[in-house]
Amino acid sequence: MTSYEIYIAYLTIVRKEIKRFMRIWVQTLLPPSITMVLYFIIFGNLIGSRIGQMGGFDYMQFIVPGLIMMSVITNSYGNVVSSFYSTKYQGSLEEMLVSPTPNWVILAGYVTGGVARGLAVGTIVTSLSLFFTQLEIHSLGIIVLVVLMTSILFSLGGFINAVFANSFDDIAIIPTFVLTPLTYLGGVFYSIDLLPDFWAGVSQLNPILYMVNAFRYGILGVSDIAVGYAILVISAFIVGLFSYCMYLLNTGKGIRK
Amino acid sequence: MTYALEIDQLHKAYDNGFKALNGISLQVERGDFFALLGPNGAGKSTTLGVVSSLINKTKGSVKVFGYDLDKDLSKAKCLMGVVPQEFNFNMFEQVQDVVIQQAGYYGIPRDEAKRRTQQLLQQLGLWDKRHDASRNLSGGMKRRLMIARALVHQPKLLILDEPTAGVDIELRRSMWEFLTQINEQGTTIILTTHYLEEAESLCRNIAIIDQGDIIKHSSMDELLKTINTETIVLDLHQPITQAPDVAGYRLLLVNDTHIEVTLNQGQDINRVFDVLSAAGIQVMSMRNKSNRLEELFVNLVTSNKTDLKGVSA
Numbered sequence: 151m152t153s154y155e156i157y158i159a160y161l162t163i164v165r166k167e168i169k170r171f172m173r174i175w176v177q178t179l180l181p182p183s184i185t186m187v188l189y190f191i192i193f194g195n196l197i198g199s200r201i202g203q204m205g206g207f208d209y210m211q212f213i214v215p216g217l218i219m220m221s222v223i224t225n226s227y228g229n230v231v232s233s234f235y236s237t238k239y240q241g242s243l244e245e246m247l248v249s250p251t252p253n254w255v256i257l258a259g260y261v262t263g264g265v266a267r268g269l270a271v272g273t274i275v276t277s278l279s280l281f282f283t284q285l286e287i288h289s290l291g292i293i294v295l296v297v298l299m300t301s302i303l304f305s306l307g308g309f310i311n312a313v314f315a316n317s318f319d320d321i322a323i324i325p326t327f328v329l330t331p332l333t334y335l336g337g338v339f340y341s342i343d344l345l346p347d348f349w350a351g352v353s354q355l356n357p358i359l360y361m362v363n364a365f366r367y368g369i370l371g372v373s374d375i376a377v378g379y380a381i382l383v384i385s386a387f388i389v390g391l392f393s394y395c396m397y398l399l400n401t402g403k404g405i406r407k
Numbered sequence: 408m409t410y411a412l413e414i415d416q417l418h419k420a421y422d423n424g425f426k427a428l429n430g431i432s433l434q435v436e437r438g439d440f441f442a443l444l445g446p447n448g449a450g451k452s453t454t455l456g457v458v459s460s461l462i463n464k465t466k467g468s469v470k471v472f473g474y475d476l477d478k479d480l481s482k483a484k485c486l487m488g489v490v491p492q493e494f495n496f497n498m499f500e501q502v503q504d505v506v507i508q509q510a511g512y513y514g515i516p517r518d519e520a521k522r523r524t525q526q527l528l529q530q531l532g533l534w535d536k537r538h539d540a541s542r543n544l545s546g547g548m549k550r551r552l553m554i555a556r557a558l559v560h561q562p563k564l565l566i567l568d569e570p571t572a573g574v575d576i577e578l579r580r581s582m583w584e585f586l587t588q589i590n591e592q593g594t595t596i597i598l599t600t601h602y603l604e605e606a607e608s609l610c611r612n613i614a615i616i617d618q619g620d621i622i623k624h625s626s627m628d629e630l631l632k633t634i635n636t637e638t639i640v641l642d643l644h645q646p647i648t649q650a651p652d653v654a655g656y657r658l659l660l661v662n663d664t665h666i667e668v669t670l671n672q673g674q675d676i677n678r679v680f681d682v683l684s685a686a687g688i689q690v691m692s693m694r695n696k697s698n699r700l701e702e703l704f705v706n707l708v709t710s711n712k713t714d715l716k717g718v719s720a
Contacts, residue, residue: 151481155514162511166504173499241495245556248459248489249512250481407421407462 151250159251160259167263171229171270178229179271182221186275189217190282193339205341205372210283215366216338219300221275223333223358224325226268226301230260230308231321238312243405253399257309257392264305265298272297285369292377293368299384300361304329306391313395313404337362342374357387409473410434411564411595412458417467419453419619427453429619430467435612437472437563440590441597442610442627446708450619451599452492455568459489471564485513488557492568492599494549496556498542502533505541506556513560520559527555531585547578554582564595571605583609603701607631615707622711630703632672638696639676641666644689653682667696 151159171178190210198209205212237243246256279285287293307324315321336358342350353359360380367373373380398404412435419428428450435441445451456462458469460476469476471483496505503524510520528534531551536544541552550570557565567586571579579602587609590596600606606613606627613630615623623630646663656679657669668679683690 151485151514158514158516159512162508165511166508237497240497241491241493242497244461244489244491244495245509246512247461248484248487249509249560250484250514251512252481402463406460407456 151252156252156255159249160255160262163246163251163256163259164262164266167229167233167260168266170233171263171267178225178267179274182225182271183274183278186217186221187278189213190279194282205343205370205374207370207372208283211285211370212341212366213339214279214283214285215369216336216362218272218275218279219297219358219362219365220333220338222268222272222297222301223304223361224329225271226264227304227308227311227325227329229267230264230305231311231315231325233263234260234309234312235315235318235321238315238405239318247406254396257306257395257399260309261302261305264308265301268301268304269297272301287369288371289368291368292364295381296361296364296368296384299381299388300365303357303361303384303388303391306388306395309395310391310398313398332356332358335359337366337374357383360384409437410470411437411439411472412597413468413470413473414454414458415468415470417454417457417469418465419450419457419462420465427619428457428464428467431616431619431621433614433621433624435595435597437595438590438593439595439612440587440610441595442606442613443597443599443616444603444606444613444704445599445616449616451616452568454616455489455566455597455599459487459566460484485560486563488560488562488565490550490553490557490565490567490570492572494553496541496549496552498540500541501537502539502541502544502552503528503537505552506559509556510559515560523559523561524555527558531555532581547574550574551582554585558589562594564597565589567596567598569599569601571600571602579605603704607700615704617708617711620711623707627700631700633703636672637670639668639670640694640696641668641683641690642692644691647688651682651686651688653679 193213194210198213201209203209234243276285311321311324335353336356337353342353342359345353354375360375360383363373363375364377364380364384367377412433414431414433416430416432417428418426418430420426431450431454433454443451443454453462457464458471458476460480472486474483474486476483500508506524506527507517507520510523511517515523525534528537531554533544533548533551533555536548541549544552554567554570570586571582574582583605586596586598598606598610610627612626613623614621640661643664643666647660648663650658650660650666652658656674658679659667659669661667668676670676680690
C-alpha cells in the first residue's frame with residue numbers, strides 16, 4: 151500500500167470508531183458526565199467543604215483534575231476494549247485482517263478512537279466542572295500532552311484486554327478489579343503527602359499516580375511527583391504496551407487461528 | 408505459468424493437535440471457476456482460511472498470482488476478495504457503510520468507494536436497503552452483501568465459502584448468474600459448496616478434499632467421464648406389472664409407474680425407448696436418479712474412508 155492508501159485505511163478505522171461512540175452517546179458520553187457531576191456535588195461541595203484545603207487548594211479545586219483524568223482513563227480504555235472485542239466477537243475484524251491494512255494502522259486506528267472518546271468525555275467533564283469551581287490553567291502544553299499520552303496508554307491497555315477476552319465478562323474484569331482501584335489509589339482524592347512513608351512509596355508503583363499528578367500540575371501548578379519524571383514513566387509504559395500490542399497483532403494471538 | 412492460486416505442501420495442525428491439512432497441493436488457473444468440495448470437516452474452510460490469511464499455516468507455501476503469502480502478503484491480499492461461510496459484518500452498521508468501509512481498508516478514496524458501492528449494491532439488488540442496519544436484512548440479502556463487500560476493491564481472485572448456503576432456489580440461481588458474469592469478465596472464482604449441482608453447472612475444474620488430503624483434482628469433464636454407470640428414472644403414463652426385458656440393459660420396476668434404467672458408460676438410452684414404445688408403454692418424463700457429481704463424490708469419499716481404515720487396521 152502507498153502512504154496515501156495507508157492514510158485512507160487509517161481514516162476509515164478512525165471514522166468508524168468515532169461514529170460508533172457518537173451513535174451510542176447515551177451509553178458512552180452521558181453516563182460519565184452524570185457520574186462526574188455526582189462526584190462534584192458529593193465530594194466537592196458537600197464533603198469537600200468540610201475537608202478544607204488539600205495541597206494548598208480548595209478540596210474541589212484539588213479533585214477536579216483527578217476526576218477529569220479518571221474519566222479520560224476509563225473512557226479511552228472502555229472504548230477500545232468494547233469496540234475491538236465486539237469486532238472480534240462479531241467476526242467483522244476479519245474485514246480488516248483480509249485487507250492489506252498494516253497491523254500498526256489497525257492499532258493506530260483503534261487507539262485514535264479511544265483517544266477521541268477520552269478527549270470528548272474529558273472536555274465534557276471539564277466544562278461541567280466549571281459550574282462548581284474555577285479552573286486556572288498553569289500550563290496548557292502539559293495539560294494537552296498528559297491527556298494525550300494518558301489516553302493513548304489506556305487505549306493500548308484496552309486493546310490488549312480485548313485481544314485476550316473470550317467473553318463480555320472478560321472485558322469488565324480489568325476495569326473493575328485493576329483500573330478502578332488503581333485510579334482511586336492514584337491520588338485523585340488525596341495528596342500522597344498525607345500517607346505514611348511506606349504507603350507513599352507503594353503508591354509510586356501506581357502509573358496512574360504519575361498521570362493524575364502531571365495533569366494536576368498542568369492545571370494547578372502543584373504535583374506530588376516531578377513532572378518530567380512522570381512524563382518519562384508514561385512514555386515508557388506507552389512504548390512497552392505498544393510493542394506488546396504489535397507482537398500480538400503480528401503473531402495473531404487471540405485474533406487468528 | 409503463474410497460477411491464480413498455487414498451494415504447495417500445505418499443512419495445518421491446530422493447537423489441540425488436530426491435523427486439518429496433511430500437506431495438500433493445488434493449482435487454480437487464471438480465469439478459472441474452481442470448486443473445492445469435501446464433506447464437513449474435510450479441510451475446505453481451513454484451506455481458504457490460510458489462503459485469506461485468517462488462519463496461520465503450520466507448513467507449506469501459498470502463492471496468489473505469484474505473490475507468496477510469506478513474502479508479499481499485502482500484494483496478495485489486494486488481489487483477493489473473500490466471502491466467508493458465516494456472516495461476519497457489523498450487524499449494527501448500515502448496509503452501504505459495510506461496503507464503503509471495506510473499500511477504505513484497501514486504500515480506496517471515499518468518493519470512489521461510494522461510487523463502487525452504489526454500482527455493486529444496485530447489481531446485487533440491495534440499493535433500496537442501503538440505509539438499513541445490516542442485521543435487518545434477510546439471509547439471502549446478507550450473503551449478497553458479503554459478495555458486494557468482497558468485490559468492492561475489484562479483486563482478481565474471488566473466494567466463496569458456501570455462498571449459497573440457506574439461500575432459496577430463485578436467489579441461488581440469480582447468484583449463479585451474477586458469478587458466471589464476473590467470471591466471464593476475468594475474475595477467477597474458487598467456490599466451496601455442498602450443492603453439487605451448483606459445482607457441476609458452474610465450475611470447470613474441481614478438487615475434492617477429505618480428511619485433510621486432496622483425493623481428486625481434475626477438470627469437471629474428466630471427472631464426470633469416470634462415472635461408469637448412470638441411473639435414469641422413467642415416469643410412466645399408465646401402471647405396468649413387470650418391466651420389459653431389454654437386451655444389454657438393466658431395468659428395475661420401482662413401483663407400477665416408475666422404472667429405473669441403469670446405463671453403462673457409452674450406452675445410449677434409445678434402445679430402451681424403442682422397446683418400451685413397441686410394448687405400448689408411454690414415458691411421460693425422465694430424470695437422473697441422483698446428481699452425477701453427487702454419486703461420484705459419495706463414491707470417492709466413501710472409498711477414501713475405507714482405504715484409511717485399511718491403513719490404520
